[in-house]
Amino acid sequence: MQPKKRVTVVGAGIAGTWQALLFAKAGYEVTLLESGDPSLAQAAAYWAGGMVAPDCEAETAEPVVVRLGRRSLDLWRSYLPEMPVTGSLVVAHARDRADFERFARLTSGHERVGAQRLGELEPALAGRFRDALFFPNEAHVEPRRVLRLLHRQLEAAGATIRFGTTADPRRLDGTVIDCRGLAARDVFPDLRGVRGEVALLETQEVALSRPVRLIHPRWPIYVVPRPGGRFLVGATSIESEDAGPVTVRSALELLTAAYSLHPGFGEARVLELGAGLRPAFPDHAPRIRIDGERIAVNGLYRHGFLLAPALAELTLAYVQNGTRNEEVMGWS
Amino acid sequence: MRLYGQDIRSRLLIGTALYPSPAVMEQALRASGAEIVTVSLRREAAGGKAGAAFWGIVSALGAKVLPNTAGCRTVRDAVTTAQMARELFGTPWIKLEVIGDDETLQPDVVGLVEAAEILIRDGFEVFPYCTDDLTVVSRLLDVGCQVVMPWAAPIGTGKGLVNPYALRTLRARFPEVPMIIDAGLGAPSHAAQALEMGFDAVLLNTAIAKAGNPVAMARAFRLAVEAGRTAYEAGLMPPRDLASPSTPVVGTPFWHAAAP
Numbered sequence: 001m002q003p004k005k006r007v008t009v010v011g012a013g014i015a016g017t018w019q020a021l022l023f024a025k026a027g028y029e030v031t032l033l034e035s036g037d038p039s040l041a042q043a044a045a046y047w048a049g050g051m052v053a054p055d056c057e058a059e060t061a062e063p064v065v066v067r068l069g070r071r072s073l074d075l076w077r078s079y080l081p082e083m084p085v086t087g088s089l090v091v092a093h094a095r096d097r098a099d100f101e102r103f104a105r106l107t108s109g110h111e112r113v114g115a116q117r118l119g120e121l122e123p124a125l126a127g128r129f130r131d132a133l134f135f136p137n138e139a140h141v142e143p144r145r146v147l148r149l150l151h152r153q154l155e156a157a158g159a160t161i162r163f164g165t166t167a168d169p170r171r172l173d174g175t176v177i178d179c180r181g182l183a184a185r186d187v188f189p190d191l192r193g194v195r196g197e198v199a200l201l202e203t204q205e206v207a208l209s210r211p212v213r214l215i216h217p218r219w220p221i222y223v224v225p226r227p228g229g230r231f232l233v234g235a236t237s238i239e240s241e242d243a244g245p246v247t248v249r250s251a252l253e254l255l256t257a258a259y260s261l262h263p264g265f266g267e268a269r270v271l272e273l274g275a276g277l278r279p280a281f282p283d284h285a286p287r288i289r290i291d292g293e294r295i296a297v298n299g300l301y302r303h304g305f306l307l308a309p310a311l312a313e314l315t316l317a318y319v320q321n322g323t324r325n326e327e328v329m330g331w332s
Numbered sequence: 333m334r335l336y337g338q339d340i341r342s343r344l345l346i347g348t349a350l351y352p353s354p355a356v357m358e359q360a361l362r363a364s365g366a367e368i369v370t371v372s373l374r375r376e377a378a379g380g381k382a383g384a385a386f387w388g389i390v391s392a393l394g395a396k397v398l399p400n401t402a403g404c405r406t407v408r409d410a411v412t413t414a415q416m417a418r419e420l421f422g423t424p425w426i427k428l429e430v431i432g433d434d435e436t437l438q439p440d441v442v443g444l445v446e447a448a449e450i451l452i453r454d455g456f457e458v459f460p461y462c463t464d465d466l467t468v469v470s471r472l473l474d475v476g477c478q479v480v481m482p483w484a485a486p487i488g489t490g491k492g493l494v495n496p497y498a499l500r501t502l503r504a505r506f507p508e509v510p511m512i513i514d515a516g517l518g519a520p521s522h523a524a525q526a527l528e529m530g531f532d533a534v535l536l537n538t539a540i541a542k543a544g545n546p547v548a549m550a551r552a553f554r555l556a557v558e559a560g561r562t563a564y565e566a567g568l569m570p571p572r573d574l575a576s577p578s579t580p581v582v583g584t585p586f587w588h589a590a591a592p
Contacts, residue, residue: 060352098490106544192385217488218350239386282389283355 004029007319009177010169012036012161013043014143014304015297016179017150018312021079023177024157026316032151032159035166035183040147044181047198047276049224049234050143050305051211052076053088055109055135057306059220062285064327065303068310073139075309079153080146083139084209088222089122090133092215093260099215103133110135124206124262140211141305142226169294175319178296181279187289187296193241193277194301197250198234201258203268206231214257221257230271233258237302246273278302286311288328290318333532335479335510336425336457338396342367343527344557345398345512346550347537354389356546361393364550369395370427370535372402373417387420398459400427405440407447414451426451427459427481427514437487441468449475461514464498466505473509480506481514481535484526488538490518493525503530520549520556527560528568 005028009020012034020032036042054069061069076083090110092100104110110133119126121134151161169178169187178184182193208225224232236250251273258265281287281299286307289296295315300307317323333340345368351357361369371390390397399417404410407430414426430447432440439462448458452475460472464482472480482502485491493499494516503511513526514535523534534557543549 062353102542192389241385280353281355282353282358284353 005175006031007175007177008033008167008172009179010167010172011043011179011181011183012040012147012151012163013179013181014045014048014147014308015181015300015311016177017147017154018308019177019179019297019315020159020161021150021154021157022309022312022316023319024154024159026320030154030157030159032154032161033165033167034161034163036163038148038151038163040144043147044276044278044300045143045147045304047196047234047274048143048304049198049211049222049232050141050146051088051138051222051224052083052140052306053135053138053211054306055107055138056088056090056213056220057303058107059103060284061303062283064285065307068286068328069303069306071310071313072306072308073137075313076139076141079309080141080149083141085137085139086210087134087136088138088140088211088213089118089125090135090213090215091118091125091129091261094130096215096217099217100133103215107133107135109137122208122210122212124208124264125212128262138211140224143305145227146305169296174293176294177315178294179298181298182277184279184296184298187291188281188287188298190282191279191298192282193243194280195238195240195242195275196235196278196302197238197246197254197273197275198232199246199251199254199258199270200226200272200274201231201233201265201268202229202271203231203264204229205264205267206262212261214261216257221254223258223261231258231265231268235302241277243275243277246275278304286328287331288315288318288325289331290324290329295319333510335459340367340396340533342554342557343533343561344523344553345370345533345535346540347535348372348390349537350541351546354386357541358389358393360540360546360550361395363547363554364540365554367395368398369393370398370400370537371421373399373413373420396425397421397423398425398427399423400461401429403431404429405431407443407450410443410447411450414447414456415454418456424455424457425459426456427461429461439463439483441465444468445471445475448472448477452476459512464495464502466498466501469502469506469509473506479510479512481512483515484513484522485516487515489516490539491516492518492522493529496525496529499526499531500529520552523553524556524560524563527557528563530564533557 007023007028009016009032024030058066113134118132169176211224213222233254280301286299314325342365344366346366347370401410401413430440430443461481485494510532512533517536540549
């Protein structure tokens with residue numbers, strides 16, 4: 001029998017975790033190196049909404065993001081069958097009607113539901129909105145919990161995870177998959193950070209079973225339900241590489257959006273306010289750069305959970321049999 | 333078109349906000365042919381390293397930067413923002429906005445005149461965003477503005493020229509002052525209309541950035557602005573109340589003439 005081929009993945013955020021997982025399941029001897037600790041508090045994924053919403057993202061994302069996102073949804077389903085695929089809803093206040101119609105026009109895979117059906121889907125929203133867009137084929141995960149679950153699957157598949165280990169991908173031997181996010185600017189000079197801010201709330205007064213997006217003239221604001229009466233409200237999108245704490249203005253905007261969705265959020269507890277930087281390329285689409293045995297995966301931007309599984313599949317196909325996907329590998 | 337001593341060929345100025353990505357922004361800018369882009373300073377520039385990557389993309393476009401004071405609500409706020417912009421972009425140009433009402437984003441024209449006067453004394457070249465009020469424009473010129481930017485409609489509404497009468501009056505009253513119609517344009521036909529009326533240029537952002545295809549929409553606005561300006565220079569026919577045949581009736585064979 002041939003000895004197992006070795007692969008080192010650098011960066012245990014959502015991109016690196018999926019790369020490691022698919023390679024481990026395909027029989028490679030995988031080592032996943034992460035500079036941070038197991039909480040992954042410095043990863044973009046830590047503050048992510050965790051939505052796997054390819055149809056909604058079509059509003060602003062490049063077509064390649066939507067296509068890869070649809071493939072990712074299948075991979076999430078097969079690796080994490082307990083993931084809720086309850087769809088998502090888009091609602092708007094009366095004054096943002098024009099933007100709501102624009103969202104409907106630029107996306108597909110949704111049905112327009114009236115007030116009554118909206119009330120059946122989400123009783124908490126009954127009587128609050130005249131209508132909504134329902135995207136039935138979308139899912140959401142709890143990022144911090146899911147990263148732990150995937151790491152456990154990874155170890156069960158025989159991989160090694162080393163936290164607190166800073167590695168320079170250029171100095172590693174064998175096949176190396178570089179998923180360092182913003183730290184990989186040595187490989188990708190046009191990578192930039194886009195600041196995103198979120199609030200984590202807790203209340204028993206509001207119950208939602210799927211993410212709800214509220215049309216907002218500047219950012220897509222969403223409220224994602226989490227287990228235990230928790231809700232993630234996100235996210236701003238600011239051209240800044242300042243990863244410092246949330247500003248008053250952003251906090252006001254996020255909390256106002258939640259409150260305007262349901263007044264029950266007025267009594268919710270603010271558990272966390274956090275900010276992170278998303279690694280992005282100028283077109284906001286991801287890239288896989290191939291340089292001999294060194295492969296770099298980056299630029300997942302606002303779409304980490306949406307893109308990571310499909311990108312891992314593309315990398316694996318390339319390493320196994322040289323298949324190139326020019327849409328994301330054309331930059332190499 | 334001459335703006336504060338600089339010759340500008342393109343009569344379309346565009347904003348840099350709200351695009352799906354910087355790559356789309358760049359392509360839209362190229363398709364628009366715009367030579368001047370406006371950038372908002374307020375939020376992105378707070379703090380030192382903030383937004384450096386985005387500014388890098390904007391400056392690589394090679395366009396002249398017209399920083400704005402979007403979101404400022406007081407004279408002091410606007411003046412401070414203008415000073416920060418001058419330092420950051422190294423330009424005396426400033427598109428001056430002082431917002432007077434949160435719901436309509438209507439300019440506070442009293443504060444605007446005051447801020448313009450302070451900034452001009454400080455060496456700025458001010459592009460004031462104002463309403464179509466004749467007296468306000470006259471005051472802005474009194475304090476030394478050499479360009480004015482009257483609105484077509486409130487920011488982001490896309491309603492087009494809601495008060496053509498007031499705009500026509502402005503144009504007729506100050507024929508020599510460069511005037512750029514700013515805010516409220518939703519369709520290329522609105523831009524064409526402004527240029528046909530003799531306005532020097534238009535400035536817009538949302539109509540392009542939030543179009544289904546921003547790059548194609550940028551091209552559409554470029555064509556509309558060219559059409560409008562060419563029509564203005566060609567001289568539009570005056571409208572009349574009664575039909576007037578373009579072919580003389582004299583010589584029409586008698587059996588074609590209408591029965592009495």
